[in-house]
Amino acid sequence: MPKITYVAHDGVETVVDVAQDDTVMRGAVLNGIKGIVAQCGGGASCGTCHVYIDPENTKPLSQMHQVEDELLYFTACERKENSRLSCQIPVTEEQDGLVVHMPEKQL
Amino acid sequence: MAAGGGPARAGAGPPPRARPPPPRGPITLIGDEQAAPYQRPPLTKAYLAGETDLAGLVLRQDSYYDDHGIKLVRDERVIGVDRQARVAVLGCARTVGYDHLVFATGARPRPLPIPGAEHVLNLRTVADADAIRQRLDGQIGLDVVVIGGGFIGLEFAAVVRKLRHEVTVVEAQPQVMQRAVSAETAQHLVGRHRSEGVQILTGTGVAAVREGLVELTDGTVLVADLVVAGIGVIPNTEVAQRAGLTVDNGIVVDAHLGTADPRVYAVGDCARFASTHAGGLIRLESVQNATDQGTTVAAAIMGSAEPYTALPWFWSDQYDVKLQTAGLTNGHDRTVTVGDPSEGRFSVFCFKNDRLIGIEAYNRPIDFLMGRRILEGGNSLTPEIVAQPGFDLRASQQKAA
Ligand SMILES: Cc1cc2nc3c(=O)[nH]c(=O)nc-3n(C[C@H](O)[C@H](O)[C@H](O)COP(=O)(O)OP(=O)(O)OC[C@H]3O[C@@H](n4cnc5c(N)ncnc54)[C@H](O)[C@@H]3O)c2cc1C
Ligand code: FES
Numbered sequence: 001m002p003k004i005t006y007v008a009h010d011g012v013e014t015v016v017d018v019a020q021d022d023t024v025m026r027g028a029v030l031n032g033i034k035g036i037v038a039q040c041g042g043g044a045s046c047g048t049c050h051v052y053i054d055p056e057n058t059k060p061l062s063q064m065h066q067v068e069d070e071l072l073y074f075t076a077c078e079r080k081e082n083s084r085l086s087c088q089i090p091v092t093e094e095q096d097g098l099v100v101h102m103p104e105k106q107l
Numbered sequence: 108m109a110a111g112g113g114p115a116r117a118g119a120g121p122p123p124r125a126r127p128p129p130p131r132g133p134i135t136l137i138g139d140e141q142a143a144p145y146q147r148p149p150l151t152k153a154y155l156a157g158e159t160d161l162a163g164l165v166l167r168q169d170s171y172y173d174d175h176g177i178k179l180v181r182d183e184r185v186i187g188v189d190r191q192a193r194v195a196v197l198g199c200a201r202t203v204g205y206d207h208l209v210f211a212t213g214a215r216p217r218p219l220p221i222p223g224a225e226h227v228l229n230l231r232t233v234a235d236a237d238a239i240r241q242r243l244d245g246q247i248g249l250d251v252v253v254i255g256g257g258f259i260g261l262e263f264a265a266v267v268r269k270l271r272h273e274v275t276v277v278e279a280q281p282q283v284m285q286r287a288v289s290a291e292t293a294q295h296l297v298g299r300h301r302s303e304g305v306q307i308l309t310g311t312g313v314a315a316v317r318e319g320l321v322e323l324t325d326g327t328v329l330v331a332d333l334v335v336a337g338i339g340v341i342p343n344t345e346v347a348q349r350a351g352l353t354v355d356n357g358i359v360v361d362a363h364l365g366t367a368d369p370r371v372y373a374v375g376d377c378a379r380f381a382s383t384h385a386g387g388l389i390r391l392e393s394v395q396n397a398t399d400q401g402t403t404v405a406a407a408i409m410g411s412a413e414p415y416t417a418l419p420w421f422w423s424d425q426y427d428v429k430l431q432t433a434g435l436t437n438g439h440d441r442t443v444t445v446g447d448p449s450e451g452r453f454s455v456f457c458f459k460n461d462r463l464i465g466i467e468a469y470n471r472p473i474d475f476l477m478g479r480r481i482l483e484g485g486n487s488l489t490p491e492i493v494a495q496p497g498f499d500l501r502a503s504q505q506k507a508a
Contacts, residue, residue, distance in 0.1 A: 073476075074480075
């Protein structure tokens with residue numbers, strides 16, 4: 001299974017196996033990783049699954065749709081160039097080894 | 108312990124009354140479904156469309172419960188609660204003692220009060236969705252009749268239409284989603300469904316269902332290979348009622364979600380609570396409400412005295428329409444529409460006595476999120492401001508800030 005690394009705001013890293021076709025958000029929530037809230041359960045409605053993609057990332061990522069783009073203006077922590085909603089990033093073997101950083105807060 | 112395995116999470120303990128001490132014991136989560144707690148929204152969306160399976164719905168991995176000291180009991184019903192002895196009685200006759208008890212028993216489909224109801228499927232659980240999927244599996248062009256034009260009926264219709272079946276929605280009220288959205292929003296949704304080839308009949312009830320046929324109250328007879336109802340739910344309150352708790356279209360709780368028994372709470376679809384937003388007792392059926400109430404009660408059990416004040420919000424996906432509502436728009440006396448309905452992107456601002464009470468964002472997520480903040484923060488938007496040509500919520504708030 002693809003492995004995804006979640007880096008908490010305090011630097012603590014958790015590596016999780018994420019099932020094929022689950023999302024980066026689900027990988028965190030299923031395992032109870034704090035730092036991703038996902039109030040709407042992946043409905044692209046809440047903006048509380050915000051992550052920063054590791055600046056060194058070379059893995060291909062899904063394209064950003066308009067809804068995600070708009071929601072990202074309203075996340076609790078500042079939007080940066082590498083901001084994404086983790087529920088909009090499906091995981092396949094291609095994303096194995098992806099590293100995401102979680103913001104200080106989601107709400 | 109908590110009864111009910113939906114998203115309303117475990118937790119429990121009370122506020123300004125005599126308060127039992129915060130618990131140190133284990134959490135037991137008892138649910139009568141086979142599946143571990145899962146999300147229901149995808150049942151009328153990705154799951155029904157076959158885009159995800161049960162593993163994609165569960166709220167937590169099995170190991171999570173063990174790792175966090177939560178005992179998950181599946182496929183078991185709580186049939187009684189003895190508040191004197193502080194035990195819950197399971198169907199298998201086993202008892203589970205508690206210091207704090209949370210009812211998170213949700214709701215079940217309202218039975219259809221017509222002849223032939225046994226031919227009609229419901230959609231509440233993953234088992235229901237599986238039964239429907241089985242009937243549709245591998246086929247196209249079936250005649251599907253949906254009874255009820257609420258959000259579940261319409262979401263269901265959208266997915267089934269995408270699976271290339273012929274869909275008719277029958278709604279007894281003059282407007283679809285009457286309880287949930289304004290006439291403007293409802294009208295656009297109906298337009299969208301019709302443009303996709305879904306037939307929507309309003310102001311007509313269903314008189315009877317027979318094998319392969321649905322008879323409407325106006326005499327029309329529809330051919331139906333599959334009939335699915337989404338006519339609303341009734342809260343699961345029987346156990347609470349038998350335990351002597353106050354029940355009135357929901358387990359009645361105060362602003363802290365506590366019942367008259369300081370050890371007993373109710374959250375989610377089964378709870379009728381004092382809402383600051385509605386100004387009275389209401390029962391909500393939404394993920395927001397279930398999860399936020401779960402959080403409030405968990406904190407209360409741990410000693411917090413915070414009342415439940417979270418702003419209600421909701422979303423519904425139909426085709427590529429994302430409808431999001433912030434606040435409660437029910438009971439509005441004036442609406443102002445912003446944006447371009449003809450392009451399928453607009454928001455309806457709902458006012459009551461010139462006060463903004465809610466926003467319905469139709470493919471305008473920014474308005475939804477901004478609207479939540481405005482409604483949470485005590486808002487000053489008037490219909491006159493919103494009705495100004497070129498009004499833009501984001502710009503107006505930047506100016507105000
Ligand atoms: C098809 C569908 C689509 C939806 N889409 C959306 C959406 O897009 N957005 C949104 O915000 N909301 C949506 N909702 C609503 C949302 O899913 C519910 O509001 C939410 O599930 C309520 O959570 P709950 O925990 O209160 O109750 P439930 O999820 O109903 O869970 C209660 C559980 O308790 C069990 N139970 C009941 N009595 C007992 C007993 N005596 N002993 C043991 N177990 C018991 C039930 O079987 C059930 O498993 C949807 C609902 C459905 C059915
Ligand atoms: S989980 Fe709500 S937007 Fe991603």
